[in-house]
Structure formats: C-alpha cells, structure tokens
Amino acid sequence: MKNTLRAFTLVELMIVATIMIMVGGIVYTFYLNVSxxxxxxxxxxxAIQDSQTILELISREIRSAAEIVELKPKSLVFQKYYxxxxxxxxxxxxxxxxIHLKTIHYRxxxxxxxxxxxxxxxxxxxxxxxxxxxxxxxxxxxxFRGWRLEGNEYVIYKPLRWDxxxxxxxxxxxxxxxxxxxxxxxxxxxxxxxxxxxxxxRIPESVEEQTTPKLSN
Amino acid sequence: MGQWTPDWILNFPVHFKLxxxxxxxxxxxxxxxxxxxxxxxxxxxxxxxxxIVFARSHCPACGHVLGVKDxxxxxxxxxxxxxxxxxSMSFGSRYVLIELGLVLLGLVLxxxxxxxxxxxxxxxxxxxxxxxxxxxxxxxxxxxxxxxRKGFTYIEVMxxxxxxxxxxxxxxxxxxSNYARVLKNKEYIIAYNLLEEKLEELKLVPFSKxxxxxxxxxxxxxxxxxxFVDEHVGHYQKLKSNPELFYxxxxxxxxxxxxxxxxxFKKFKKxxxxxxRWKYHFxxxxxxxxxxxxxxxxxxxxxxxxxxxxxxxxxxxxxxxVKITVTVWVESQSNHRxxxxxxxxxx
Numbered sequence: 001m002k003n004t005l006r007a008f009t010l011v012e013l014m015i016v017a018t019i020m021i022m023v024g025g026i027v028y029t030f031y032l033n034v035s036x037x038x039x040x041x042x043x044x045x046x047a048i049q050d051s052q053t054i055l056e057l058i059s060r061e062i063r064s065a066a067e068i069v070e071l072k073p074k075s076l077v078f079q080k081y082y083x084x085x086x087x088x089x090x091x092x093x094x095x096x097x098x099i100h101l102k103t104i105h106y107r108x109x110x111x112x113x114x115x116x117x118x119x120x121x122x123x124x125x126x127x128x129x130x131x132x133x134x135x136x137x138x139x140x141x142x143x144f145r146g147w148r149l150e151g152n153e154y155v156i157y158k159p160l161r162w163d164x165x166x167x168x169x170x171x172x173x174x175x176x177x178x179x180x181x182x183x184x185x186x187x188x189x190x191x192x193x194x195x196x197x198x199x200x201x202r203i204p205e206s207v208e209e210q211t212t213p214k215l216s217n
Numbered sequence: 218m219g220q221w222t223p224d225w226i227l228n229f230p231v232h233f234k235l236x237x238x239x240x241x242x243x244x245x246x247x248x249x250x251x252x253x254x255x256x257x258x259x260x261x262x263x264x265x266x267x268x269i270v271f272a273r274s275h276c277p278a279c280g281h282v283l284g285v286k287d288x289x290x291x292x293x294x295x296x297x298x299x300x301x302x303x304x305s306m307s308f309g310s311r312y313v314l315i316e317l318g319l320v321l322l323g324l325v326l327x328x329x330x331x332x333x334x335x336x337x338x339x340x341x342x343x344x345x346x347x348x349x350x351x352x353x354x355x356x357x358x359x360x361x362x363x364x365x366r367k368g369f370t371y372i373e374v375m376x377x378x379x380x381x382x383x384x385x386x387x388x389x390x391x392x393x394s395n396y397a398r399v400l401k402n403k404e405y406i407i408a409y410n411l412l413e414e415k416l417e418e419l420k421l422v423p424f425s426k427x428x429x430x431x432x433x434x435x436x437x438x439x440x441x442x443x444x445f446v447d448e449h450v451g452h453y454q455k456l457k458s459n460p461e462l463f464y465x466x467x468x469x470x471x472x473x474x475x476x477x478x479x480x481x482f483k484k485f486k487k488x489x490x491x492x493x494r495w496k497y498h499f500x501x502x503x504x505x506x507x508x509x510x511x512x513x514x515x516x517x518x519x520x521x522x523x524x525x526x527x528x529x530x531x532x533x534x535x536x537x538x539v540k541i542t543v544t545v546w547v548e549s550q551s552n553h554r555x556x557x558x559x560x561x562x563x564x
Contacts, residue, residue: 023378027385034389041396048403055410147495154495175501183403184501188414190421 044181050134051174051185054118057131058106058172059189066101068167068191071146071157075107076170106130108141116141140175147171147188167191233332242324249323250290252344253316260311260351279304290316311355315347342383349376397551404506404552408545411470411509412558415543418493419511424564426492427539429513430467431460434488442491444477444484453481468508471497475505506549512542516561537564 008016062078070077079101105121115137120130147169148157154169173186225232233241259269261277274283281303287293294313300306322343330336352372419427434444435457445457456463469489476482476499486497500507516538542559 027382030385030389034392037396038392041392041399044403045399048399048406052406153490156496156498169495173501181400181403183407183503185407185410186414186501187410188417190417 040180044178046133047136047138047176047178048183048185050131050136051176051183054131054134055172055174055185055187059187061104062170062172062189062191065104065191068146068170069103071144071167071170073142073144075105076144077103077105080104106144108139108143110141111135113137136176138176138178140177142175143173145171145173242327245323245327246320247290249319249340250316252340253319253347254288254290254312256319256344256348256351257312257315259348260315260355263352264355276301276303276306277308278306291320311351315351318347319344342379346376346379346383349379401551404547404549405554405556407504408507408547408554408556411507411545412543412556415469415509415511416541416558416560418495419541419543419562422493424537424539424562427513427541427562428492430469430510431463431512433492434467434485435460435463437488442488444481444488446484447480453478464510464512467510469511470500470504470507470509472500472502472504474502506547506552508546508548510544512544514540514542516540538562 058076061080062076065078065080067079068077069079080103082100082102102123105119105127107119107121107127108116109119109127110116115135116139117135118130119127121127146157146167147154148167156171157167169188169190171186171188173184175184176182233244236244258274262269262272274288275281276283278301281301287297287302291313294316299308299310299313301308323340326336326340330339349372353370353376437443440446443457445453456466469485471477471482471485477485489497539562540559541562542557545556547554547556
C-alpha cells in the first residue's frame with residue numbers, strides 16, 4: 001500500500017532538530033561572546049573618559065590654587081583665586097575687588113554599594129556631587145598625593161609630617177583595578193604660588209604672610 | 218609531531234617568510250589553484266558517490282588517468298583549450314572559472330591580510346561556499362543526476378546557512394574592532410598624559426640646565442655623572458657613544474616589571490633626582506608599553522615673526538631660544554605609534 005499521508009517522519013524531525021540545535025548553539029555562543037566584548041569595551045571606554053575628564057577638571061582648578069590647606073589620600077582642600085566681581089564690596093570698579101580667595105574642597109565618598117564618588121564644595125556651600133557620571137567600584141581610594149620639598153628634592157609627603165606651606169606639587173592618581181582592563185591615569189600639577197609668583201595678586205595682611213618660602217636654585 | 222617530522226616541514230613557516238615576494242605570490246597562486254582543482258573534482262564526484270580521496274584524477278569520458286601536465290591549474294586548461302588530451306572531449310568552463318577565482322582570492326587575501334589565520338579562515342570559508350554553489354548549479358544543469366523536486370535540498374539549506382554565517386561574522390567583527398579601538402584610545406590618553414607630565418617637569422628646570430636625554434644620561438660634562446660609565450655594562454656601553462642607538466632604546470619610564478639593570482637603574486635614579494630634583498618613583502604597572510625621550514635643541518627662530526624678541530635697537534635677538542621635543546612611543550599588541558609634542562623656551 002502506498003503511503004499517501006504527507007508528514008514528516010520522526011527521523012526527519014530529529015535530524016532537523018539536531019541541525020537547528022547545532023546551528024542555534026553556534027550562533028548563540030557567537031552572539032554571546034560578541035555582546036560580552038561589546039559591553040566590556042563600552043564600560044572600559046566610559047571609565048577612561050570619566051577618569052580623564054575628572055583628571056583634567058581637578059588639575060585645572062588646582063593650577064590656580066594659592067595655597068593647599070589640607071591634603072589626604074581621599075580629600076583635598078585648597079584656596080583659589082577668583083576674579084569674578086564681588087557684589088558685597090563697596091567699589092565694583094576697583095581691580096582689587098575682583099580678586100578674592102575661595103576655599104575649594106574635594107573629597108571621595110564611599111556610597112552604600114561600595115562605589116566611590118567625587119564631591120566638590122565651595123566655601124560654605126554644601127558638598128555637591130562632582131561630575132555626577134563618575135562613580136566607580138574599581139577605584140583605589142588613594143587619589144590625592146602631595147609632593148614636598150625636602151633638601152633639594154621633591155618627595156611624596158607623608159601625612160604625618162604635615163607642612164602645608166611647602167607642597168609645590170599635587171599628584172592626582174586614578175588607579176582603576178578593573179578585572180579585565182586595569183589602568184592607572186595620573187597627573188602632576190605644579191603650583192606656582194609657592195614660589196612667590198602668584199602672591200603678587202594677594203593682598204598681604206601681616207608681615208608674616210609676606211615671607212614666602214623660596215626655592216634655592 | 219616533533220622528532221618524526223622532517224626539519225623542512227618544521228622550518229617551513231620561517232623559510233616561507235624569508236622567500237622573495239614573487240616566489241611567495243607564485244606559491245600561493247599555485248596552492249589556491251590546486252584547491253580549486255580539487256573542488257572541481259569533488260563537485261563532479263560527490264553527486265556520483267565516487268571516492269574523492271582514493272581514485273586518481275581521470276577523464277570522466279574515457280577514464281584515462283591524467284598526467285602531471287594535465288593537472289596544472291588554469292594553465293593546463295589554456296594549453297588543452299578546454300578539451301581532454303586523450304579523447305578530446307570538451308569539459309565546461311566551470312573548471313577554469315573556479316580555479317581562477319580561487320587563485321585571485323588567494324592573492325588578494327595575501328596582499329590584504331598577509332599569511333594570517335584570518336586569511337586562511339576566509340579562504341576556507343569561501344572555498345566551502347564555492348563548493349556548495351558548484352554542487353547546486355552542477356546538479357541543476359545535469360537533471361538526470363538529481364531529479365527536479367519542489368522544496369529545498371539539504372545542500373541548499375547548508376548553502377543558505379553558510380551565507381548567513383558569512384554575513385553575521387563581519388557584523389560581529391564590527392563590535393570586536395570597536396573594542397580594539399577602545400583599548401587603543403586608552404593607550405593614547407595615557408601617552409598624552411605622559412607627554413604633558415614631562416613638559417610640566419621641564420618647565421621647572423632652569424633654562425641653563427635644559428639638556429637632551431642623551432647629554433644628560435649618556436654623555437654629561439663630567440664623565441662620572443653618566444649612567445653608562447662602567448666598563449661591564451655590555452650592550453649598554455654602546456648607548457654612550459651612539460646617540461641614534463640611545464634614542465632607539467632609552468626610556469625614562471621605568472616600571473617594576475621592566476627597568477634597566479639594577480646597577481644602571483641606581484645611577485639613572487641618581488642623575489634624574491639631581492637634575493629634575495624630585496625623587497624617582499616607578500611608573501604604575503601597565504606602563505611597560507611606553508617609551509619616552511626628551512630632545513633639546515637650540516634654534517634660531519620659530520619661523521614665525523610674532524615670536525621674535527626684539528632688542529632696543531629693533532634687531533631680533535634669537536640667541537637664547539631652545540626647542541624642547543618630548544616623544545612617547547607606544548608599543549603594544551594593538552598599537553605601534555610615536556607621539557610627539559614640542560614647545561619653545563627662552564632664557
């Protein structure tokens with residue numbers, strides 16, 4: 001008797017299923033790998049971009065610092081010259097009015113999930129998150145380092161021997177210990193104010209303040 | 218492998234690299250042509266369920282075994298004008314087309330990708346596609362062999378899958394190359410920071426003390442101030458007398474993993490600290506791929522009148538101008554680049 005039913009046999013179905021599973025498996029693993037690499041790449045890219053932006057922003061601000069007030073691995077406080085007009089002063093046309101010092105605070109705060117975030121504060125304002133995109137679990141919280149003058153050499157200062165007058169150099173170091181792509185970005189910023197150049201702008205209030213430490217060449 | 222393999226096979230990759238370019242091209246053309254010849258044979262025999270390995274090449278019409286002169290890809294076809302040399306039966310242009318296509322593909326792949334695994338992979342994949350295409354068209358032409366049926370054959374499905382794969386893979390590669398670009402970018406950013414750092418350092422050096430790296434480390438005014446002064450430093454001894462070699466090898470980026478030999482590194486540190494006046498610390502891990510040198514040269518002027526300093530008499534005073542050039546080399550898996558930044562300083 002001739003078989004007139006049109007249908008798949010079990011063997012045909014099994015062969016098709018096997019082939020489908022094999023092809024699907026290959027395509028799926030390929031897709032998985034590609035997407036994993038893509039996400040890893042975009043994460044690394046974001047981390048690098050954010051780190052570099054933070055580095056640029058902070059180092060630019062420190063460049064115009066007059067004096068370092070406090071420097072610890074997780075926090076940095078310095079005074080900076082602002083040249084915006086101060087409405088509280090009586091004579092708005094005077095040049096001197098435009099120069100005033102502000103205190104800037106930077107600190108690294110650990111959040112509940114263990115990630116670190118930068119915060120910035122100007123004078124009496126409350127701390128505000130700085131560059132809100134930046135928040136990292138991989139950051140090693142040893143970011144700010146000062147270099148001090150000892151004898152004729154600059155050496156990394158130890159916080160115990162605290163001498164804020166003599167920190168001519170600040171190093172900002174972002175050490176990201178990512179599993180896949182560890183990287184370290186750092187920048188050293190030289191502070192010219194320490195060598196008696198910027199105090200021209202500053203109005204000395206007492207005789208003690210006029211004597212700035214000089215570098216012996 | 219190993220001890221039973223003849224030396225010439227083990228050494229083949231090395232010898233092949235040393236061959237002159239025309240020989241390499243000829244060899245690649247010959248091998249790809251032979252692959253094409255094999256495919257032609259397989260396309261004929263597979264539908265007929267003949268062995269593709271054990272039977273020697275023979276004419277399909279008279280069955281005469283083919284000699285060496287009939288088996289040279291492309292050329293044999295041209296000499297025999299598409300006919301069997303024994304029974305003068307004509308065989309189709311499929312033979313020469315597939316052989317020629319594969320020869321061209323092999324040469325193009327070699328010129329673009331060199332002898333890499335990627336090139337081999339693309340070549341094999343294309344051969345597979347050609348083989349399947351050949352099977353399909355050959356079967357279509359010769360309808361006595363495979364009856365015309367509705368629906369897809371396994372071969373057609375396979376062909377479709379291979380084509381789909383060939384389309385998907387480049388898309389995947391797009392993302393992979395994206396990742397490689399990210400890593401490259403990271404290296405550029407760090408290299409740029411290194412350039413800037415050195416320029417910042419050089420700003421602090423008094424004008425009279427500005428020195429090129431060669432004059433500072435290899436050939437200072439006092440001989441004992443140099444880094445490579447000892448007699449037993451071997452290879453590094455050459456750096457002392459040859460500035461070109463010095464700039465090819467020296468780097469002031471030293472890491473814990475990769476640094477000068479201990480004796481030299483101690484001296485380097487001493488010279489560095491005396492000159493730049495800050496303590497030398499190792500660079501962080503991962504900075505092994507960078508190399509950095511400084512060149513300082515006296516220049517007459519910058520080629521731009523607005524930079525000229527005028528004396529009271531109105532004449533240009535160009536005696537005290539130097540050009541500082543900092544160069545960073547990146548040598549990593551993904552990157553071989555030289556980055557340079559220069560600035561001018563006056564007394």
